[in-house]
Amino acid sequence: MPGNQITLTFPDSSEKKFQKGITGYQVAESISKGLARNALSVTIDGNVIDLDLPIQNGGEIEINTWDSDDGQYTFWHSSAHLLAEAVQELYPDAKFGIGPPIENGFYYDIDFGERKISSEELPEIEKKMIELARQKSRFIRKEVSKSEALDFYRKKENKYKVELIEELKDGEITFYSQGEFTDLCMGPHVPDTGVIKAAKLTSVAGAYWRGDVKSKQLTRIYGISFPKQKLLSEYLEQVEEAKKRDHKKLGKDLGIYLMDQQMVGSGLPLWLPNGTIIRRKLEEYLRQLQVERGYQEVITPHIANIKLYETSGHYPYYKDSQFNPMKVDDDEYMLKPMNCPHHHRIYDSQLRSYRELPVRLAEFGTVYRYEQSGELNGLSRVRGFTQDDAHIYCTHDQLKQEIKNTIELTQIVFETFGMPVDIRLSYRDENEDKYGGKSEFWDRAQSEIREASDEMGLNYTIARGEASFYGPKIDFIIRDAIGRKWQLGTVQVDYVMPERFDLTYVGADNDKHRPVIIHRAPFGSMERFVSILIEHFAGDFPLWLTPLQIQLIPVSDDYLSYARKCAKELQNRGFRIDIDERNEQVGAKIRDAETTKIPYMLIVGEKEENNNTVSVRRHKLGDIGTFPFSDFISKVEQEAENKDLPTEILTEQTLNKN
RNA sequence: GCCGAAGUAGCUCAGGGGUAGAGCAACGCUCUCGUAAAGCGUAGGCCGGCGGUUCGAAUCCGCUCUUCGGCUCCA
Secondary structure (H helix, E strand, C coil): CHHHEEEEECCCCCEEEEECCEEHHHHHHHHCHHHHHHCCEEEECCEEECCCCEECCCEEEEEECCCCHHHHHHHHHHHHHHHHHHHHHHCCCCEECCCCEECCEEEEEEECCCCCCCHHHHHHHHHHHHHHHHCCCECEEEEECHHHHHHHHHHCCCHHHHHHHHCCCCCCEEEEEECCEEEECCCCCCCEHHHCCEEEEEEEEEEEHHHCCCCCEEEEEEEEEECCHHHHHHHHHHHHHHHHHCHHHHHHHCCCEECCCCCCCCCCCEECHHHHHHHHHHHHHHHHHHHHCCCEECCCCCEEEHHHHHHHCHHHHCHHHCCCCEEECCEEEEECCCCHHHHHHHHCCCCCECCCCCEEEEEEEEEECCCCHHHCECCCECCEEEEEEEEEEECHHHHHHHHHHHHHHHHHHHHHCCCCEEEEEEECCCCHHHCCCCHHHHHHHHHHHHHHHHHCCCCEEEEECCCECCECEEEEEEECCCCCEEEEEEEEEECHHHHHCCCCEECCCCCEECCEEEEEECCCEHHHHHHHHHHHHCCCCCCCCCCCCEEEEECCHHHHHHHHHHHHHHHHCCCCEEECCCCCCHHHHHHHHHHCCCCEEEEECHHHHHHCEEEEEECCCEEEEEEEHHHHHHHHHHHHHHCCCCHHHHHHHHHHHC
16 A cells, blocks of 8 residues: 555665554664674654654665764764663662763763772773673663653662653653663663674763763763774774874973973963974964965953053953953053954044955964863863964955955865864854844854855855854864864854944945954964874874975085085075084984984985985985985975975875775 | 872983982093094082981971973963
């Protein structure tokens, strides 16, 4: 009977008819046995459900395996339940909070009462998890009434689940059980625990119940799991790789920055000579791009009268994350927490005509914010940092084009570093109190950034509730060389500050009008960007950025003069070079240059001196042969000029494309 | 700020109630050397800080500071 049939559309757009009430598993089976074996859950019209639930209505269907995000989500969600089951067996008094999947694994928040769990106990829990997984217990879904659910957890004296259930509607409450463990859960889950072949509990940490500082702090156990042992090993290798790249370690090894807790203070980095070269090179690079695009650079002081921030509304709005004001004469002054208000005053310092708009004011401006001590982290989270800030004052008619220009600039920047970019449009959500400015402006700004993105043919996602308080924004989320995502640059539209600072321009009609402001910062913060670059390149910077570019290694003292001659020539052409004049063997000098990640080594001895050549070693590649000195110079000049990426990055990208 | 872990030489780490250890780095001397570590020697530490227990503490206990992993926050 046709009434009993539903039509399902597969990801490849093919359609198939099925009996109403068929399960996801059966659909998978109808495609292939392998798919059915690997299936973890099924997504129908965007809703992820269990494989054994009957499908009542047609729609878009996707069978989720480990290879899809939904599949991994299901897998890790079930793993969280497995973790809870193991904990329940080992610590019968434990009370469970919530246990969701996350980007890389899962966690469970647990109240262990007076007992403290240390990381030494994790292997035992891990062992129990695998033992339980081997029992291949099925995940059984059960619909329960609200009173039943409340009864169940009241008996267990679990106030957390009771609190959660009280907020749910009767009729939509489900429990999931596997083995001896039952949990309040809306699902979905994998068919049985047997699919979890490998698990690793990675850390234990405190976490407030429902993220509320005033609530009780529960013990959060983090873990990750896989359907194959091999995947776990690969994951652990990747974690090791990330550790090797840690900018805090490399930053110290390579002499990039220093944190001096004793006398300077937490979160206040000291840039060492090597780090300063990298930072200045980045600044020069962006400055050049900005000059080409009509930006004007300005410099503003590090403190200002508090009136400035009261006018912008940042104070007292962000009072908790600012350094306390200080008394100066009869006024209060503050360390500047952002550059924008200063730029607004520069804009407002003269009468502006529509003919001179857009005015684009740029500054590498250092700002100070009071971050909580526990939040500080190397260069990536600090209390004093420099933004590659700029504010573009333009007319409403110019807005879209200016947005496009800033997007284009940001894209060029990340391309230079070999970082693929994902774009996110951050809109406001329904909670209008969180935001300033008129509703109509918001709607207009949101559609402008969307139109600009569309016209540029960008792929983007929309995130509601991620806007800043004064306007919607475009966030650039980059992926580094080992696939991690970082939110970097942003472009923000602002209709609020022009009002607050009463900014105007004289239009063609001879009337005063409000400009619109675009805030933008491709790097975001120089400190954080450098920390990400260090990890992205694993310290092997492109030639143009690297602090020491060429190491000259004379074979013995007899060839020092030739080495000095070459060095002088390279220096004259602007290269950063060093001669290893130490009384060491060649092998040792090479080794030291290699471990400090210097891109080029020039070994010079009798042969080279006689033929006016250099023997060239490239970092990580080794000996690449002997070249006439002049050929070497043109090769490296070109490499630096083109801002070529280190070979390895190029290789990884090429591989990723295939 | 809160939870957990850790602080021993410039770096990486061992030790552990009875005079503080190694490797690398540094410094000195010898070797003048051909593609990832020459040899010998010297120096280097209030075992993060304060207090307690003890005849005696780097070691045990308490507090504190700092760092790391999380939580919260991020204009």
